[in-house]
Amino acid sequence: MRVTEKGQVTIPKEIRDRLGIAPGSEVDFIASGSGAMLVKIGEASDPAIRDFDDWLERVRGTIDLGGMTADEFMEFLRGPRDDVDPH
Secondary structure (H helix, E strand, O other): OOOOOOOOOOOHHHHHHHHOOOOOEEEEEEEEEEEEEEEEEEOOOOOOOOOHHHHHHHHHOOOOOOOOOOOHHHHHOOOOOOOOOOO
């Protein structure tokens, strides 16, 4: 997507629907070493997220692997390894 002269971007509908972003919703951009992440700002009682590392700390341990081991999850993400002899 392109940034307008005013620095505006359009959030794709799929993302807006998934995050529950509607007209009037507040969002923020979190800077990381390799880019930025859009986050919907939570309730007023939620403390502000300062950067990517702060966000990462908040979500650490929240993923449900559905019983997969770490190795199974890595293969799910990356595909099977082709640099190791399977025998």
